[in-house]
Amino acid sequence: MTTIAPIAAQKPAVRSSLRRVGVLLVNLGTPDTADAPGVRVYLKEFLSDARVIEDQGLVWQFVLNGIILRSRPRTKALDYQKIWNNERNESPLKTITRSQSDKLAAALSDSDHVVVDWAMRYGNPSIKSGIDALIAKGCDRILAVPLYPQYSASTSATVCDEVFRVLARLRNQPTLRVTPPYYEDEAYIEALAISIETHLATLPFAPELIVASFHGMPKSYVDKGDPYQSHCVATTDALRRRLGMDETKLLLTFQSRFGNDEWLQPYTDKTMERLAKEGVRRIAVVTPGFSADCLETLEEIAQENAEIFKHNGGEQFSAIPCLNDSDPGMDVIRTLVLRELQGWI
Ligand SMILES: C=CC1=C(C)c2cc3[nH]c(cc4nc(cc5[nH]c(cc1n2)c(C)c5CCC(=O)O)C(CCC(=O)O)=C4C)c(C)c3C=C
Numbered sequence: 001m002t003t004i005a006p007i008a009a010q011k012p013a014v015r016s017s018l019r020r021v022g023v024l025l026v027n028l029g030t031p032d033t034a035d036a037p038g039v040r041v042y043l044k045e046f047l048s049d050a051r052v053i054e055d056q057g058l059v060w061q062f063v064l065n066g067i068i069l070r071s072r073p074r075t076k077a078l079d080y081q082k083i084w085n086n087e088r089n090e091s092p093l094k095t096i097t098r099s100q101s102d103k104l105a106a107a108l109s110d111s112d113h114v115v116v117d118w119a120m121r122y123g124n125p126s127i128k129s130g131i132d133a134l135i136a137k138g139c140d141r142i143l144a145v146p147l148y149p150q151y152s153a154s155t156s157a158t159v160c161d162e163v164f165r166v167l168a169r170l171r172n173q174p175t176l177r178v179t180p181p182y183y184e185d186e187a188y189i190e191a192l193a194i195s196i197e198t199h200l201a202t203l204p205f206a207p208e209l210i211v212a213s214f215h216g217m218p219k220s221y222v223d224k225g226d227p228y229q230s231h232c233v234a235t236t237d238a239l240r241r242r243l244g245m246d247e248t249k250l251l252l253t254f255q256s257r258f259g260n261d262e263w264l265q266p267y268t269d270k271t272m273e274r275l276a277k278e279g280v281r282r283i284a285v286v287t288p289g290f291s292a293d294c295l296e297t298l299e300e301i302a303q304e305n306a307e308i309f310k311h312n313g314g315e316q317f318s319a320i321p322c323l324n325d326s327d328p329g330m331d332v333i334r335t336l337v338l339r340e341l342q343g344w345i
Pocket residue numbers: 028029030031043052053072076091093148152154155215216217218228256258289290293294295296
């Protein structure tokens with residue numbers, strides 16, 4: 001027999017005539033504080049998710065608790081400190097996701113029965129707190145929006161898992177929709193192209209080529225059927241067509257390798273080294289898989305990989321900002337959300 005967690009008694013939060021639609025933007029998550037304890041809590045939750053590390057067996061428990069959580073929080077906290085939003089005392093991923101949510105709410109303000117909020121899969125604000133808040137405001141229908149253009153089980157699916165877990169405890173469940181991946185949507189490709197062109201026009205140099213760097217994942221996950229790599233390839237192909245560039249002018253690479261297994265290749269850091277050694281002097285890097293700038297773009301790309309490129313002879317390196325809450329970026333989110341809200345608003 002299948003059992004689920006005890007279902008709580010639930011009072012109607014608002015009068016039943018108010019039937020609102022909730023939109024919940026969800027991104028990956030980030031530590032609450034840029035210090036070792038904050039990073040440890042975050043990494044423990046993240047790396048204990050079987051969608052992220054599929055083999056959660058005894059060996060992994062030993063590696064996670066005995067090695068990773070003893071050393072990585074200290075070094076990663078230093079990286080977070082380099083990019084931290086000190087004004088708000090939070091990570092840029094939170095600042096940007098909140099702003100995306102505020103701007104989407106303003107864009108949908110014509111419909112007074114739509115409520116927009118945001119959440120993080122790991123850390124805070126949690127998906128549970130987001131769903132609770134939407135229900136408390138009278139939402140009986142919720143659209144969850146995983147902010148990942150390319151689907152992967154380690155990102156998009158785990159958002160759904162958590163949403164389902166929260167709903168599983170409710171007696172009076174809202175109706176649920178989830179936005180699909182949008183890796184080759186016209187609005188997304190157009191927004192990327194505009195953001196690249198706008199950024200290149202501000203540079204004092206002309207890059208010889210552009211590297212499109214996506215977050216990596218273990219190759220074995222793709223071998224077992226995760227479509228993530230094919231989505232990254234489709235995005236890059238569409239962008240090449242839109243920009244009139246071939247694979248020598250717009251390269252596809254994968255960053256953020258973690259652990260010793262083989263990850264998707266070519267690796268971004270090795271590509272930086274190779275390009276510089278082959279005599280390329282000026283490059284720009286775009287990170288289309290990240291809907292908001294975060295540790296992986298602001299530190300790993302704009303600092304670490306810039307350093308690798310220059311150390312090996314490269315001269316000019318520019319990191320193109322993510323779509324974030326820019327006008328083209330908000331066009332993408334609004335288009336996606338309005339399409340999936342059809343019939344509800
Ligand atoms: C097996 C481990 C990991 C997989 C698979 C993975 C996939 C994946 N991740 C993102 C987006 C982000 N990841 C971020 C940080 C991050 N990712 C991993 C590991 C895996 N990611 C770790 C351990 C970390 C934490 C930092 C570190 O310790 O190295 C972030 C940044 C969060 C922030 O706070 O700014 C994002 C965003 C995608 C899209 C993805 C898909 C394959």
